[in-house]
Amino acid sequence: MARYFIRRVLSLIPTLFIVITLSFFLIRIAPGGPFARERDVPEAILQNLMKRYHMDEPLFKQYLRYMKDIIRWDFGPSYRYRDLTVNEIIDRGLPVSMSLGVISLTLAAVGGIAVGIISALKQNRWQDYVAVSVAVIGISVPLFVMGPVLQLVFGMKLKILPIGQWISTNGIKAVILPAVTLSFPYFAYIARLSRASILEVLRSDYIRTARAKGLKESVVVWKHVLKGALLPVVTYLGPAFSGIVVGSIVIESVFLVPGIGRPFVQSALNRDYTLIMAEVVVYSVILIIANLVVDVIYGLLDPRISYK
């Protein structure tokens, strides 16, 4: 188990190397550049800019320079936010997006699994129909509709929650609306997923055995059904986690949350090479670690899986 774990962590290095190399060249193939504007910059200024950011050097030399920096976890200066290094942008935004993401995903997982259990046990009764309808709404209503509606109801009409901004300005209450909004589609998907897999396990032979042994229905569900039924949910949580913690431009725009999602998306539009690269690296690291954690949880849940 420990050896497996170490091997998986070490495999992060070649994976990252490939990801960084590919993205470095791919971005530069894309037309445009960080200093391309609607109005042309005078030639002399452009030359100076290129020189300042070492973009006048041959591409391969730039690549080596970048790799040397990245080993020291130095992402370089942002080409667009002139006063900031990419490290500063990440250090400011990522913790915000991380905490918002973790809170939302926890809400989504707890709520989704609970609703999934209820609707599976009450299949085709009113509780199930309500849960399924809520899930369909959750999946189909976009965040930029859900967010403003919640702002209108809880911020403007009831005046019990701040409409936007983050903990530093509005206190801990500021987390509630963005977290709930962001969690909703995840909640809905997890509810559907757990409902389906609980229903499948409920029909299995070993559940019939458990009932034939005279166990109470509650024991059957908690002890015999859930462990197996939650495996697909765990599988889903890995990629969902890495997607949610790198921020959401919609949530950050609607609620003015100073997260990392907006800078990341804009970096792509601005051809802010260093920031794009940082996004790629951060996202890859989180995704790889999240998948590793999922595999470890899998091994704990399912005794048939063993890691060597």
Added chain:
Amino acid sequence: MSDEVILQVKDLKTYFTVDEGVVKAVDGVSFDLHKGETLGIVGESGSGKSVTNLSIINLISTPPGKIAGGEVLFHGKDLLKMPPHEIREIRGNKISMIFQDPMTSLNPFLRISTQMVETIVLHQKIDKKAAKEKAIEMLKLAGIPAPEKRIDQYPHQFSGGMRQRVMIAMGLSCNPEILIADEPTSALDVTIQAQILELMRELTRKLGTAVILITHSLGVVAGMCDTICVMYAGRIVERGRTEEIFESPRHPYTQGLIRSVPRLDQETKERLYSIPGQPPNVIDLPDCCPFYPRCERAMDICKKKYPPVVSFENNQSASCWLYGKEAQNV
């Protein structure tokens, strides 16, 4: 086997409502089970054997299933009318079940010890430690080598035959009065089949457990059972003591079943006999003998009305119009 009847199934009817209509999986089944008796229920797939036995301990999933009528009297009390908490005290305790596929019948996520101990603790009201000792003792009886080590393993670490031994050990761990074995050997290979059957016979004799053995194999019932019920399309078409059924089968279906067993002791160049046709679809079956389309001796009346039960000597009985004269006399 004594004369004391411990389980009486009376006119049991279990129907399933599906889009195409009502499936009468079990349609008026009655039989008695005596203390220590081994009763075989034989029939093709879909004849209602398994549904009958799931109905006995009220484990039919509703919907789509529904027990539409009848009584299951266990020591005189109707299991079908019992509130859930009372029947739960009987399941796994007084009446336990083992199933066809040992590969899927144990929970793959829980240790054997967890699965056995929970049953024993639940029904015997003893602490976990004592229950584990009891479980180890049962595994030993069931022929599991090194049970004190193997009990803490997971089902996937056991072979199919070993898992069925675990199921038997678990099924018998609370000294049930009745063990219902639903095709316990159908998923195992032949050498293991014989071992498992021998184990069941030995243990149930030792503990005085009555057995309802569901199977499609006449070979299995011949070796194991005191009495046999032959089921076809949701009803019992013939019943009797094992020797009588094999010596003088009365129903053409039973005769066909016995003829279709390959015999090594008779030299013959004939092809192996098989009953022509397929079992009927039991959705909205008309009032006729369901076997008549496949029956070599079918008569006009067979298409019009379900035959009554005709009794013969030695408690043998069959439902067939061939014995119409006797039928009128009864």
